[in-house]
Amino acid sequence: MAFFRPNIEAMDGYVPGEQPTDPNVVKLNTNENPYPPSPRVLEAIAAVTPEQLRRYPDPLGNAFRDAAASVHGVTRDMVLCGNGMDDILNITVRALSGPEAKLVYPVPTYTLYAVLANIQASMVKEVPFGPNFELPTDALVAEHGRVTYLANPNAPSGTTVSIDAVADLARQLNGVLCVDEAYVDFADSNCMRLASEFENVLVMRTLSKGYSLAGLRFGYAVGHPNLIAGLMKVKDSYNVDAVSIAAAAAALRDQDYARQCWAKVRDERERLRAALAGLDMPALPSQSNFLLARPAWRPAREVYELLKARRILVRYFDYPRVSDRLRITVGTREQNDKLLAALRELRG
């Protein structure tokens, strides 16, 4: 049986992080926010009526688009809703890249870009980040990508490049620059204003991390109205559902609650980073809700396994520049303390 396209037959598919069902596991492996979503979200879900379920939802998700327009100071026609950031990425890959249209991104980064390019049978070029994860602007520009992806903050490094560097890249590119800001809520700055300043910049966000809604699947992109209109042609007709639209709009509008969560995560991140350094497990400076830390005293894969045996899950990636490190989600103070205690024990 060889029904599938050759590129699909040959590929493995993206492997998401483990989702244990045991509630006692300290889960620091998939970068969820450790705090619950805003109470406004639960209220919005409770208010969903049978009639909203029975009817097709708003195909454009305007209730959410208006919330995003208000929060980011843009217009409704600059916002595209997606069934998670994955859907947004998927739409852009299909609209902009292909066998004749190169997709470019700096590495190491979010491995889903490679998977989506593969599914699309797209021409693709990976460009190495600088030694300290500096943006390789000249090398990226030289590739003439029809679309260039930049995760900023980057995953799994947690590092960030400056707005000026991103703007400079956008200015030099002929194609579209997609700035994946999945983790930006935990950073000191963001590139949202570039979505208004450049007609080739798309800023992509998710409610999974900053708004504690990984279970809901809601992402969005902000860009020039022409860019959004073209992407609309590729999205599924009703790609976001009635419950999600209401819940996501409620979450985004409750900026006060979200900002409190972000501040707590940032504080814990710095505390955890200092404590890890004290355990000979230095981490890169991070602007995200995770740390990429290198245990100096034992191979990272072994530490991953030993932690897992103690019901503490972190993420290990077996690929270049990262395979000697662990990506650790910043948890609650209590979770982080459990991790630190286990590491202290393992280090001996």
Place this chain on the structure above:
Amino acid sequence: MAFFRPNIEAMDGYVPGEQPTDPNVVKLNTNENPYPPSPRVLEAIAAVTPEQLRRYPDPLGNAFRDAAASVHGVTRDMVLCGNGMDDILNITVRALSGPEAKLVYPVPTYTLYAVLANIQASMVKEVPFGPNFELPTDALVAEHGRVTYLANPNAPSGTTVSIDAVADLARQLNGVLCVDEAYVDFADSNCMRLASEFENVLVMRTLSKGYSLAGLRFGYAVGHPNLIAGLMKVKDSYNVDAVSIAAAAAALRDQDYARQCWAKVRDERERLRAALAGLDMPALPSQSNFLLARPAWRPAREVYELLKARRILVRYFDYPRVSDRLRITVGTREQNDKLLAALRELRG
């Protein structure tokens, strides 16, 4: 600005039916079920916890897969969950068709197939249905599609071809046969058993119509485990959310409630069809929850406009074999009576 792939630049995008916000509109244009979803669905949604929202959902939606396996007498590994039937269609198009892999379907049918093929830049061949919407088996087989789509019941005709005819087609095809059973809950028979009998048959279902959950976005496909495993590589990692998985599983498990709704729709369909015939507006026999009716006394487009002015929405399609007809969703008895009264008045 020419950022998009040429196939995307050139296309218009799928235009979904109008979704009026005025609750007084008699909405018979997008084939929603006129009855509310099962009370079990609302209970499932109310039971969603903050923790389920905070964490990533089950990537495979196993709670729903188990419900589908139980209802259809198949195994869990034969079920693929989707963010609406659109997502299922989208996944199959991307996995199976392309510039080198032909996508085939009989027409007139659901116009989204053409749109998705276009987005994929796929080779595509449309084969005409017979004069009374008979399955054009020989012509379909002669095209050697890598994937062949068959809406059964078909939209917008509402007509159905027999299980034996579908099995015969599956036997003769080398590629995959996707049987789009979006409307099958209102039919007297279905092709689900072919998903177990043939390794190249995928039976696709939605909860939008039969389960009154258009607003929730949930569809699924049933097929050979190898077929499902290949499609899994192409789906987004977390393509269905925690709320939808719980709600869809609850809806599917409440077969008693669903069957009562289907019976009411079927009864109303036959009553409406007889009444339309009496108004010189004969409709094809339908196994779905809509009728394709031809007003003998006035152009269909004009009748559509005149009904709309009376706040009654039906669907008009401006394409061959259909442009002299209106597609009318079967509503509640009260809604159907309003439609009939308006038509009686218009006919004069």
